[in-house]
Amino acid sequence: MLRRRHKKPDALQGTLDLLVLRTLRRGPHHGYGIAADIQSISDDILRVEEGSLYPALHRMEHLGWITAEWQTTANNRRARLYKLTRAGQKRLDEERAKWDQLTKAVGKVLRFA
Amino acid sequence: MGWVRRLRSTFSRTAGDFDEERRFHIDERTDEYVRNGMSREEARRAALKRFGNATLAKERTLDVDVFRWIEDLRRDTGYALRMLWRSPGFTVLAIVCLTLGIGANIAVFSWIEGILLRPYPLVVDQDRLFAVTGTNRGAPGHTDVSWPDWLDLQRASTLAEAFIGEKITGTTLSIGDRAERASGSMVSANYFDAIGVRPVLGRSFEPGEDSGRNAHPVTVISYEMWRDRFHGDPGVIGKTQVLSGLPHTIVGVAPKGFYGTFVGYAFQFWVPASMQSQFDAGVYKLEDRGARWIEGYVRLKPGVTIEQAQAEMSAIAARLEADYPETNRGRGVKLFPLWQTPFNNAGALLPTLAVALVVVLSVLLIACANVGNLLLVRAFARQQEMTIRLSVGAGRGRLVKQLMTEGLILSAIAAAGGLLVANWLRDALALLTPPRGGVVLRLPGELDWRVLAVSAGVCLGSTVLFGLVPAMLTSNIDLAGALRSESGGVIGGRSRASVRSTLVLVQVSLSFVLLVGAGLLIQSLQAVRNASPGFSTDGVLTTGVDLFTAGYDPQRAKNFQDELIDRLQALGGVESAALSRMTPFSYRNYSTAPIAVDGYDAPPDQQPAADYNEIGPGFLATMGIPLVSGREFTRADNERAPLVAVVDETMAAQFWRGVDPVGRRVQVKGRWMQIVGLARNARYRNLLETPKPFFYVALRQNFSATTALQLRTAQRPAALAPALVREIHALDANVAPSELITMREQVDRTTAAQRISVTILVVFGALALVLAAIGLYGVMASTVSQSSRELALRMALGAGASDLLGLVLSQGLALTAGGVVVGLVAALQVTRLLGYLLYKVSPRDPLAFASAFVVIAVASLVACFVPAWRAVRTDPLRALRG
Structure with a gap:
């Protein structure tokens, strides 16, 4: 049922989803934290656009991959914490397999050429 | 309370959420930049x-x-529709239960709106309209207001926008060769302007048309009268219509849908208050401060509260009391909200509708319990499905939403059906109320947007009621436990069974309370019907003979009356005949007068007053009102003889303190009268009135050409009517008597409120019982089917059919017993609320409680027996294998 309405995401968006899901696998996090993590782990190479991040987060919440909850942070601010769901975990595994396939394929082509 | 948070997070998606999320992001980013060495200002901008x-x-x-x-929403709706479609039995049963429950509620809301809250179609600003009545210090109840007092109130009040004075009246209209009663109203000249109703033809009344004795014979007629009697003639303005014996010029036609401002009646004509004496058999009250006859309304200025207005009115009344002690001693003014208006049928119907509201809410609760029960059964049947959906990651909130959507669809369909039911019941109250001599009754339900809004609220509320319990239970599904395959369980001992049993318990107890209430009201109605009004109801007929509107002067009228009585008493089968100005239990008002008695000193700020009837010779004997001592009036008590009076026991007890008053005297409106008789107390207006002093004066000495005629006879009205008409026509072919009815019927017409409540409570009580029985049946049936393995096992191990029957029956009956106990406790508490509607019946009447118990017991036996029987007939082998 969840699958029926799920449109195939384009490659870029798929990548953002993958990055977000992977980040959330380390534990619940808010939007800013997700963006910061992606940026620092990628050594500042990947900079997530806020204008894309939040729509993506809400869309994934809508798809049931992640859930969100308001919580107060250590510095006493109210933040919306996102958390990976079982479905999101499954999705992450699939996307990751696909990504590995894709990078492997691209690598092969590059080496061959 | 995890589900609360889940529900909330599911339903709260607002733009504010995003703003807050963004603010957090920017704050964090700013902190980061500051850590990297920027100034806060710079950091924030970046x-x-x-x-x-x-x-x-x-x-x-x-x-x-x-x-x-x-x-x-789209998905849930589609899914819910498919689920409902897949189990049509459940869906139909749930919708029928809810339709009955919601429909009954909408019907009662629409009655409350149409009769109590906004009773007058087309009248503007009804929420600022209040009823105005007079009061009598030291006496309970309300009185009318005199016309001079009314005008003074109007002049002196600063908080009122308009005073709308009126008094219900009637006339006889000849329709071809038939005579028909038409009800109408005498109104202040500002009437139509003040209520914001514009005539569709002609004009309303002009200032000044309500002054001068009979000076302005003009009338505004109703749209219906214009259409039916004048065939919608556009040139009707300026034509004349005889009303109460006098030609009136038609100056206007009221708009369609305007019925006047008197709950219960649809008025057909309006005349200015100046025509009062013409409609009151020649008694002129317009300039008499002592004569109280105006019943009206005041529209307060916006923002003025009833308390402020009441304070002002009381102050004005106190000034009037000081200025006119003769007539106004002890008189006050009291305002009522429209829905408590004491002088029309609103006051009488208020307790009835209040009871009806409680009853239909209980019926709705029972219906919700039923539907909740059904949903619960399905929710558990769908436990596997729900578990799977949860395990693939559907949010629990989504599941709750899904279940609520199903519930909402059910109640929305039911609400639509309920609207149809309510629409169909709109005029049910008028049908339950006996008509009075052809007068058009109007007790409509009003299905306006307010009623629709409340109904939508009820619909939502009931969805939450019956949908939330299963939703809560479902959203707390224990995944691991639920995934273990479920086999048939043991009867009882499971939480879902206990939830369902509780629901049935609630239903049974509510039904019990309703049945007790119905039993009490039935007994009360019986007691009312059997109560003696103090006069004979059997063998006495009554009708009206109106010589005033026939144009008779007093002398001719007196001759006519004497001759008529002689002729009627000579008729075969008529024992006696007597005239009076009023027949008991009439909707018209008795005369009332300030009285004084030798040796009785009233408190200085009070003015003793009493109602009285003007009666002809032989009236008490004809009515069957016994005399305690003395005599009643004879033909000799005429205008040349000394003035005489007969008082009743209550009056004797109050003013002569138990001494036989025969031979004493009483002053009535300044005239001293000799007391010649002491009569037994009777009821004068209705069966439930509290005894107040009452007396009789001689019709000849206080003449009225408009009279009621009483006949003591063993004949039926239909048998006697032709002879009566013949005798009257022998005297004057132009005089026609009004409807001839038995006194029994006359009395019954005043018990309408009791009869309406009895009908409502019996109908809805039966409905509640059926719904509760369905609920009990449903629980027992599904218990049996879920325990079929257990039952089969017991059979295989040698349990006999009677053992199994006993097992299932005892469980069902235990539920009933529990419900009855709870219901008993509740009923003992709430039946007191019936208060005013109970006549000579204790709210704890054992008979009502016992019969409710019997009815519940029989219904639950039937409801339990069918599933029990099925259990017994199960083939143990098949059940064990399956």
Whole structure:
């Protein structure tokens, strides 16, 4: 049922989803934290656009991959914490397999050429 | 309370959410930049810049959320419809239960709106309209207001926008060769302007038309009268219509849908108050401050409270009391909200509708319990499905939403059906109320937007009631436990069974309370019907003979009356005949007068007063009102003889303190009268009135050409009517008597409120019982089917059919017993609320409780027996294998 309405995401968006899901696998996090993590782990190479991040987060919440909850942070601010769901975990595994396939394929082509 | 949070997070998706999320992001980013060495100002600007176009991001985010919401709704709706479609038995049963419950509620709401809250179609600003009545210090109840007092109130009040004075009246209209009663109203000249009703033809009354004795014979007629009697003639303005014996010029036609301002009646004509004496058999009250006859309304200025207005009115009344002690001693003014108006049928119907409201809410509760029960059965049947959906990651909130959507669809369909039911019941109250001599009754339900809004609220409320319990239980599904395959369980001993049993318990107890209430009201109605009004109801007929509107002067009228009585008493089968100005239990008012008695000193700020009837010779004997001592009036008590009076026991007890008053005297409106008789107390207006002093004066000495005629005879009205008409026509072919009815019927017409409540409570009590029985049946049936393995095992191990029957029956009956106990406790508490509607019946009447118990017991036996029987007939082998 969840699958029926799920449109195939384009490659870029798929990548953002993958990055977000992977980040959330380390534990619940808010939007800013997700963006910061992606940026620092990628050594500042990947900079997530806020204008894309939040729509993506809400869309994934809508798809049931992640859930969100308001919580107060250590510095006493109210933040919306996102958390990976079982479905999101499954999705992450699939996307990751696909990504590995894709990078492997691209690598092969590059080496061959 | 995890589900609360889940529900909340599911339902709260607002734009504010995104703003807060963004604010947090920018704050964090700013902190980061500050840590990197920027100034806070700079950091903030950079963070904002980095976030980019906030509006665009917000729109995109919200788009996702709104899309999601609509998507979910569409999906849930589709899914719910499919689920409902797949189990049509459940769906139909649930919808029928809810339709009855919601429909009954909408019907009662619409009655309350149409009769109590906004009773007068087309009248503007009814929420600022209040009823105005007079009071009598030291006496309970209300009185009318005199016309001079009314005008003074109007002049002196600063908080009122308009005073709308009126008094219900009637006339006989000849329709071809038939005579028909038409009800109408005498009104202040500002009437139509003040209520904001514009005539569709002609004009309303002009200032000054309500002054001068009989000076303005003009009338505004109702739209119906214009259409039916004048065939919608556009040239009707300026034509004349005889009303109460006098030609009136038609100056206006009221708009369609305007019925006047008197709950219960549809008026057909309006005349200015100046025509009062013409409609009161020649008694002129317009300039008499002592004569109280005006019943009216005041529209307060916006923002003025009833307390402020009451204070002002009381102050004005106190000034009037000081200025006119003769007539106004002890007189006050009291305002009522429209729905408590004491002088029309609103006051009488208020307790009835209040009872009806409680009853239908109980019926709705029972219906909700039923549907909740059904949903619960299904929810558990779908436990596997729900578990799977949860395990693939559907949010629990989504499941709750899904269940609520199903519930909402059920109650929305039921509400639509309920609207049809309510629409169909709109005029039910008028049908339950006996007509009075052809007068058009009007007790409509009003299905306006307010009623629709309340109904929508009820619909939502009941969805929450019956949908939330299963939703809560379902959203707390224990995944691991639920995934273990379920086999048939043991009867009882499971939490879902206990929830369902509780629901049935509630239903049984509510039904019990309703049945007790119905039993009490039936007994009360019986007691009312059997109560003696103090006069004979059998063998006495009554009708009216109106010589005033026939144009008779007093002398001719007196001759006519004497001759008529002689002729009637000579008729075969007529024992005696007597005239009076009023027949008991009439809707018209008795005469009332300030009285004084030798040796009785009233408190200085009070003015003793009493109602009286003007009666002809032989009236008490004809009515069957016994005399305690003395005599009643004879033909000799005429205008040349000394003035005489007969008092009743209550009056004797109050003013002569138990001494036989025969031979004493009483002063009535300044005239001393000799007391010649002491009569037994009777009821004068209705069966439930509290005894107040009452007396009789001689019709000849207080003449009225408009009279009631009483006949003591063993004949039926239909048998005697032709002879009566013949005798009257022998005297004057132009005089026609009004409807001839038995006194029994006359009395019954005043018990309408009791009869309406009895009918409502019996109908809805039966409905509640049926719904509760369905609920009990449902629980027992599904218990049996879920325990079929257990039962089969017991059979295989040698349990006999009677053992199994006993097992199932005893469980069902235990539920009933529990419900009855709870209901008993509740009923003992709430039946007191019936208060005024109970006549000579204790709210704890054992007979009512016992019969409710019997009815419940029989119904639950039937409801339990069918599933029990099925259990016994189960083939143990098949059940064990399956």
